[in-house]
Amino acid sequence: GENVEQHPSTLSVQEGDSAVIKCTYSDSASNYFPWYKQELGKRPQLIIDIRSNVGEKKDQRIAVTLNKTAKHFSLHITETQPEDSAVYFCAASNIGKLIFGSGTRLLVRP
Amino acid sequence: DAGVTQSPTHLIKTRGQQVTLRCSPISGHKSVSWYQQVLGQGPQFIFQYYEKEERGRGNFPDRFSARQFPNYSSELNVNALLLGDSALYLCASSSWSSGANVLTFGAGSRLTVL
Numbered sequence: 228g229e230n231v232e233q234h235p236s237t238l239s240v241q242e243g244d245s246a247v248i249k250c251t252y253s254d255s256a257s258n259y260f261p262w263y264k265q266e267l268g269k270r271p272q273l274i275i276d277i278r279s280n281v282g283e284k285k286d287q288r289i290a291v292t293l294n295k296t297a298k299h300f301s302l303h304i305t306e307t308q309p310e311d312s313a314v315y316f317c318a319a320s321n322i323g324k325l326i327f328g329s330g331t332r333l334l335v336r337p
Numbered sequence: 338d339a340g341v342t343q344s345p346t347h348l349i350k351t352r353g354q355q356v357t358l359r360c361s362p363i364s365g366h367k368s369v370s371w372y373q374q375v376l377g378q379g380p381q382f383i384f385q386y387y388e389k390e391e392r393g394r395g396n397f398p399d400r401f402s403a404r405q406f407p408n409y410s411s412e413l414n415v416n417a418l419l420l421g422d423s424a425l426y427l428c429a430s431s432s433w434s435s436g437a438n439v440l441t442f443g444a445g446s447r448l449t450v451l
Contacts, residue, residue, distance in 0.1 A: 233379075259438065270427065270442045271380065316379050323368070323431070323438040324393050327379030 229254045231319050233328025241336050246304045248331045250317035253298070257319040257326075260293060260300045265330075266313045274315075275302070307335045339364070341430045341443035349449045350418050358413045358446045360428030368392075369411040370440065371403055372427040380427055386411055415448075423450045 230253040240246050252260075258279040263271035277284045277291045277300065284291050290303045300319075304311055312335045318325040342361045350356055362369050368387040372380035382395035386405035405411045415422055425447050429440040 261439070263442075270444045273439070273441070276439065318379075320438060322393070323370070323385050323387075324382050324395070325370075325372075325380070325438075325440060326382070329379050330377075 229319075229326045231317060231326045231328040233317050233331060235331060236329065237332045237334070239334045239336060240307050242307060242309060244307055246302075246307055246311070246333055246335075248302045248315055248317065248333075250300050250302075250319075250328050251298055252300070252319040252326070254319065254321055254326070255298065256321045257298075259320040260291070261318050261320070261325070262291060262302050263316045263318065263327075264313045265316065271316060304333075307333075309335050309337050311335050341428055341441055343426075343428050343443040343446050345446055346444065347447045347449075349451060351451050352418055352420060354418050354450075355414065355416045356418060356448060358415075358426050358428075358448075359410065360413070360430075360443060361410045362428075362430030363432075363441060366430040366432050366441075367409055368431045368438070369405055369409065370429045370431065371411070371413045372429065372442075373397075374425040374427055374445070376424070383413070418450045420450050423448060 232251045261276035264274045265271045293300045314330045317328040370385040371383040374380045384403040385393040389405045400416045403413045425445040427445045428443045
Protein backbone atom coordinates (compact mmCIF):
# COMPACT_ATOMS: atom_id res chain seq x y z
CA GLY A 228 0.00 0.00 0.00
CA GLU A 229 0.89 3.67 -0.01
CA ASN A 230 3.57 4.55 2.50
CA VAL A 231 5.81 7.46 3.45
CA GLU A 232 8.91 6.82 5.53
CA GLN A 233 10.51 9.71 7.41
CA HIS A 234 13.96 9.96 9.04
CA PRO A 235 15.26 10.74 11.55
CA SER A 236 12.60 10.41 14.22
CA THR A 237 14.45 12.87 16.44
CA LEU A 238 17.02 15.52 15.57
CA SER A 239 18.92 17.79 17.93
CA VAL A 240 20.98 20.68 16.53
CA GLN A 241 22.77 23.72 17.89
CA GLU A 242 21.19 27.07 17.19
CA GLY A 243 22.52 28.41 13.89
CA ASP A 244 23.26 24.96 12.44
CA SER A 245 21.32 23.35 9.59
CA ALA A 246 18.74 20.58 9.91
CA VAL A 247 17.82 18.05 7.23
CA ILE A 248 14.80 15.71 7.31
CA LYS A 249 14.37 13.04 4.65
CA CYS A 250 11.31 11.21 3.35
CA THR A 251 10.71 8.38 0.90
CA TYR A 252 7.35 7.61 -0.70
CA SER A 253 6.06 4.46 -2.35
CA ASP A 254 3.28 5.64 -4.70
CA SER A 255 4.90 6.74 -7.95
CA ALA A 256 1.68 8.58 -8.88
CA SER A 257 2.17 11.06 -6.00
CA ASN A 258 2.42 14.59 -7.35
CA TYR A 259 2.30 16.93 -4.37
CA PHE A 260 4.61 16.95 -1.35
CA PRO A 261 3.83 19.30 1.57
CA TRP A 262 5.68 19.73 4.85
CA TYR A 263 3.84 20.54 8.07
CA LYS A 264 5.15 21.88 11.38
CA GLN A 265 3.26 20.92 14.53
CA GLU A 266 4.03 22.54 17.86
CA LEU A 267 2.96 20.82 21.06
CA GLY A 268 -0.82 20.87 21.40
CA LYS A 269 -1.29 22.81 18.16
CA ARG A 270 -2.58 22.04 14.68
CA PRO A 271 -0.24 21.02 11.83
CA GLN A 272 0.69 24.11 9.82
CA LEU A 273 1.87 24.06 6.23
CA ILE A 274 5.37 25.53 5.97
CA ILE A 275 6.37 24.67 2.40
CA ASP A 276 5.25 22.41 -0.42
CA ILE A 277 6.51 21.24 -3.80
CA ARG A 278 4.83 19.89 -6.89
CA SER A 279 6.15 16.97 -8.90
CA ASN A 280 7.22 19.15 -11.83
CA VAL A 281 9.71 21.07 -9.67
CA GLY A 282 13.00 19.81 -8.25
CA GLU A 283 13.64 22.42 -5.61
CA LYS A 284 11.83 25.24 -3.83
CA LYS A 285 13.10 27.75 -1.30
CA ASP A 286 11.38 30.12 1.11
CA GLN A 287 13.79 32.15 3.25
CA ARG A 288 15.52 29.65 5.60
CA ILE A 289 13.49 26.67 4.42
CA ALA A 290 14.03 24.64 1.27
CA VAL A 291 12.62 21.42 -0.10
CA THR A 292 14.14 19.15 -2.74
CA LEU A 293 12.44 16.39 -4.70
CA ASN A 294 13.96 13.45 -6.58
CA LYS A 295 11.08 11.75 -8.39
CA THR A 296 13.26 9.01 -9.83
CA ALA A 297 14.38 7.89 -6.39
CA LYS A 298 11.04 8.87 -4.78
CA HIS A 299 12.87 10.93 -2.16
CA PHE A 300 12.18 14.42 -0.87
CA SER A 301 13.90 16.41 1.84
CA LEU A 302 13.39 19.46 4.04
CA HIS A 303 16.36 21.72 4.74
CA ILE A 304 16.29 24.36 7.47
CA THR A 305 19.29 26.71 7.63
CA GLU A 306 20.35 29.00 10.49
CA THR A 307 18.05 27.18 12.91
CA GLN A 308 16.47 29.11 15.76
CA PRO A 309 14.91 27.87 19.04
CA GLU A 310 11.44 28.65 17.67
CA ASP A 311 12.06 26.05 14.94
CA SER A 312 11.74 23.39 17.65
CA ALA A 313 8.63 21.31 16.82
CA VAL A 314 7.54 18.08 15.14
CA TYR A 315 7.81 18.15 11.36
CA PHE A 316 5.74 15.91 9.09
CA CYS A 317 6.28 15.20 5.42
CA ALA A 318 3.41 14.00 3.26
CA ALA A 319 2.77 12.76 -0.25
CA SER A 320 -0.47 13.19 -2.14
CA ASN A 321 -2.22 11.88 -5.21
CA ILE A 322 -5.77 13.03 -5.94
CA GLY A 323 -6.30 14.77 -2.65
CA LYS A 324 -5.46 12.18 0.02
CA LEU A 325 -2.33 12.97 2.05
CA ILE A 326 -0.16 10.12 3.32
CA PHE A 327 1.93 11.40 6.22
CA GLY A 328 5.30 10.31 7.50
CA SER A 329 5.72 9.42 11.16
CA GLY A 330 7.25 12.78 12.06
CA THR A 331 10.60 14.21 13.15
CA ARG A 332 10.97 15.88 16.51
CA LEU A 333 13.44 18.75 16.00
CA LEU A 334 15.12 20.31 19.03
CA VAL A 335 17.20 23.45 18.51
CA ARG A 336 19.51 24.00 21.48
CA PRO A 337 20.23 27.67 22.29
CA ASP B 338 -11.32 35.64 7.65
CA ALA B 339 -12.01 32.69 9.93
CA GLY B 340 -9.93 29.57 9.51
CA VAL B 341 -11.15 26.00 9.86
CA THR B 342 -13.24 25.68 13.01
CA GLN B 343 -13.91 22.45 14.86
CA SER B 344 -16.11 21.53 17.79
CA PRO B 345 -15.95 20.36 20.45
CA THR B 346 -12.30 20.96 21.28
CA HIS B 347 -12.14 18.25 23.93
CA LEU B 348 -14.48 15.46 24.91
CA ILE B 349 -14.47 12.34 27.04
CA LYS B 350 -16.56 9.28 26.22
CA THR B 351 -16.80 5.73 27.49
CA ARG B 352 -16.42 2.56 25.47
CA GLY B 353 -19.47 1.72 23.36
CA GLN B 354 -20.72 5.29 23.16
CA GLN B 355 -21.11 7.34 20.00
CA VAL B 356 -19.56 10.69 19.15
CA THR B 357 -20.18 13.41 16.57
CA LEU B 358 -17.48 15.91 15.64
CA ARG B 359 -18.16 19.05 13.64
CA CYS B 360 -16.14 21.12 11.20
CA SER B 361 -16.65 24.38 9.31
CA PRO B 362 -14.27 24.97 6.40
CA ILE B 363 -12.67 28.19 5.30
CA SER B 364 -15.16 30.34 3.43
CA GLY B 365 -15.14 29.43 -0.25
CA HIS B 366 -13.59 26.00 0.26
CA LYS B 367 -15.77 23.15 -0.96
CA SER B 368 -13.67 20.21 0.17
CA VAL B 369 -13.30 18.84 3.69
CA SER B 370 -11.10 15.98 4.86
CA TRP B 371 -10.88 14.19 8.19
CA TYR B 372 -7.71 12.79 9.75
CA GLN B 373 -7.02 10.86 12.95
CA GLN B 374 -3.80 11.64 14.80
CA VAL B 375 -2.83 9.24 17.55
CA LEU B 376 -0.31 10.63 20.05
CA GLY B 377 3.21 10.45 18.65
CA GLN B 378 2.16 9.58 15.10
CA GLY B 379 1.38 11.34 11.86
CA PRO B 380 -2.21 12.07 10.84
CA GLN B 381 -4.06 9.17 9.18
CA PHE B 382 -6.59 9.85 6.40
CA ILE B 383 -10.21 8.95 7.23
CA PHE B 384 -12.48 10.68 4.69
CA GLN B 385 -12.55 13.33 2.00
CA TYR B 386 -15.71 15.10 0.84
CA TYR B 387 -16.11 17.45 -2.09
CA GLU B 388 -19.36 19.11 -3.06
CA LYS B 389 -21.21 16.92 -0.53
CA GLU B 390 -19.99 13.68 -2.07
CA GLU B 391 -17.50 11.24 -0.58
CA ARG B 392 -14.35 11.33 -2.70
CA GLY B 393 -12.08 9.12 -0.63
CA ARG B 394 -12.08 6.82 2.35
CA GLY B 395 -9.14 5.59 4.39
CA ASN B 396 -8.59 2.23 6.04
CA PHE B 397 -11.03 2.71 8.92
CA PRO B 398 -13.89 0.43 10.03
CA ASP B 399 -17.54 1.09 9.19
CA ARG B 400 -17.99 2.51 12.69
CA PHE B 401 -16.60 5.70 11.18
CA SER B 402 -18.92 7.73 8.96
CA ALA B 403 -19.13 11.30 7.77
CA ARG B 404 -21.22 13.66 5.74
CA GLN B 405 -21.00 17.13 4.23
CA PHE B 406 -23.82 19.62 4.29
CA PRO B 407 -24.97 22.12 1.61
CA ASN B 408 -23.00 24.89 3.37
CA TYR B 409 -19.88 22.65 3.09
CA SER B 410 -19.60 22.06 6.83
CA SER B 411 -19.06 18.45 7.84
CA GLU B 412 -19.65 15.96 10.61
CA LEU B 413 -17.64 12.89 11.56
CA ASN B 414 -19.47 10.18 13.48
CA VAL B 415 -17.87 7.31 15.33
CA ASN B 416 -20.06 4.55 16.76
CA ALA B 417 -19.31 1.86 19.35
CA LEU B 418 -16.22 3.68 20.61
CA LEU B 419 -13.12 1.68 21.49
CA LEU B 420 -10.20 2.70 23.68
CA GLY B 421 -8.07 2.84 20.53
CA ASP B 422 -10.25 5.59 19.09
CA SER B 423 -8.67 8.02 21.56
CA ALA B 424 -6.91 10.56 19.35
CA LEU B 425 -6.88 14.07 17.97
CA TYR B 426 -9.37 14.30 15.10
CA LEU B 427 -8.33 16.90 12.58
CA CYS B 428 -10.53 18.45 9.95
CA ALA B 429 -8.88 20.03 6.94
CA SER B 430 -10.35 22.45 4.46
CA SER B 431 -8.82 22.51 1.02
CA SER B 432 -8.55 24.51 -2.13
CA TRP B 433 -7.24 23.17 -5.35
CA SER B 434 -4.14 25.05 -6.43
CA SER B 435 -2.34 24.11 -9.64
CA GLY B 436 -3.76 20.59 -9.44
CA ALA B 437 -2.73 20.02 -5.83
CA ASN B 438 -5.02 19.67 -2.84
CA VAL B 439 -3.61 22.21 -0.37
CA LEU B 440 -4.89 21.42 3.14
CA THR B 441 -5.40 23.84 6.01
CA PHE B 442 -6.06 22.10 9.31
CA GLY B 443 -8.36 23.07 12.12
CA ALA B 444 -7.24 22.92 15.76
CA GLY B 445 -8.77 19.49 16.16
CA SER B 446 -11.12 17.70 18.53
CA ARG B 447 -9.31 15.69 21.18
CA LEU B 448 -11.31 12.56 22.00
CA THR B 449 -10.56 10.48 25.07
CA VAL B 450 -12.31 7.10 25.38
CA LEU B 451 -12.34 5.58 28.86
